[in-house]
Amino acid sequence: MKLPKDVKFILKTLESKGFEAYVVGGAVRDSLLGRKPLDYDLTTNALPNDIIRIFKNKVDNIYKIGEEFGTISLVLNGKTYEVTTFRTEADYLDYRRPEKVTFSSKLEEDLKRRDFTINALCFNKEVIDLVGGLDDLKAKQIKAIGNPDKRFKEDALRILRAIRFASKLNFEIESETKKALLENKDLLNNIAIERIQDEFNKILVNENVKDYLEEYFDVFTVFLPELKVFKGYNQSNPHHKDDLLIHTLKVVSLVPNDLVLKLAALFHDLGKPETRKLENGIARYFGHAKAGCDLASKILKRMKYPKVIIRDVLILIERHMIRIEEVNLKRLVSRIGILNTKRLILLIKADLLSIDHDVSFLKEKLKEVETLEKEDIISIKDLDIDGNDLINLGYEGKGIGKALGFLFSAYLDNKVENKKEKLLKYLEEEDGQKRQKEK
Secondary structure: OOOOOOHHHHHHHHHOOOOOEEEEEEEHHHHHOOOOOOEEEEEEEEHHHHHHHHHHHOOOOEEOOOOOOOEEEEEOEEEEEEEEEEEEEEOOOOOOOOOOEEOOOOOHHHHHHHOOOHHHHHHHHEEOOOOHHHHHHHHHOOOEEOHHHHHHHHHHHHHHHHHHOOOHHOOOEHHHHHHHHHHHHHHHHHHOHHHHHHHHHHOOOOOOOOHHHHHOOHOOOOOHHHHHHOOOOOOOOOOOOHHHHHHHHHHHHHOOOOHHHHHHHHHHOOHHHHHOOOEEEEEEEEOHHHHHHHHHHHHHHHHHOHHHHHHHHHHHHHHOOOHHOOHHHHHHHHHHHHHHHHHHHHHHHHHHOOOOOOOHHHHHHHHHHHHHHOOOOOOHOOOOOOOOHHHHHHOOOHHHHHHHHHHHHHHHOOOOOOOHHHHHHHHHHHHHHHHHHOO
């Protein structure tokens, strides 16, 4: 395992002072799987005060925010490295944090309190495995350390972490761990929704999300109860052979790994059950996009998503049923922006692909949006003409704003190019025709 020079520096510095030190967790796991680690965490028998003393004046900065739990953050060359003292943990009273942390001198004690075997592998010159993590990496499985029921009762967020690691790595969850995970799923009700949201987001943007959303659907409905109706829901429509859950998961898997798109795909048909109407045995869902918007808004607010994400997701859900081939893309872009227009086309494409519909026509639509992106004209202020040009033509007061609005509307309707001379000419011609009619 090749370590960055700053990580080597931290290890060597601690060892030079007589302490043990190891890289631990995700960096070791990912390196062994041939993946590039995103960050490096270290563990040591040095106490927090020792770590602070040893690295004072040797690193760019030291943060003590996690000192109470044995974690000191060292900043080197713009990167942060968490160094944590070996520790054991007392009972968890809130299904999230230990009542008490006790520092330890033994690596094995520290590793046994961690979540999963593949996250408890260590490295310093060689890989150290005290909990069977290497065997589980080979078996491609997520397995809790020790008693899985106890692990999930200690920290219920581990339920979602297990699913996240499984979906990220395309692993199975070991049978006893899976059993305990499902039995303890309702403990997620004790976890702050912000933490659940964070883990759920990471699951959604994994390549293998469809399979894991389906397999662990009963876990996700603990905090998304509105989706329960999807399972086994017969859409009773010749265009939809799949039930609502399978159709939705297909759409989720077919959109790119963009969180806004994944959320929009997950909730795009949320309004179907409440708008269902049967006509000669065939179900129609008129207005389901708007109804789905209202429901999705409540869910996203409850889960405390940022306002900008809520806004963009609702923009897509509300418009996912439009006939995009008939839409004036310039006008659409002016209303929802370039990025959301691209997203909308991709959502519509995924929705159509999920029912084996031809989507070749959407290639041209995406090209058209890319052309508009280069033009970068989405509002009146982007016109190649301004109020001063109109004042020179004799416009004044409210007439200036009306004229600019008129020109922008003409541009959107492809009646004139966004070039100053052509805009001015178009305005003069239209004014001339207007005066002629008035005579």
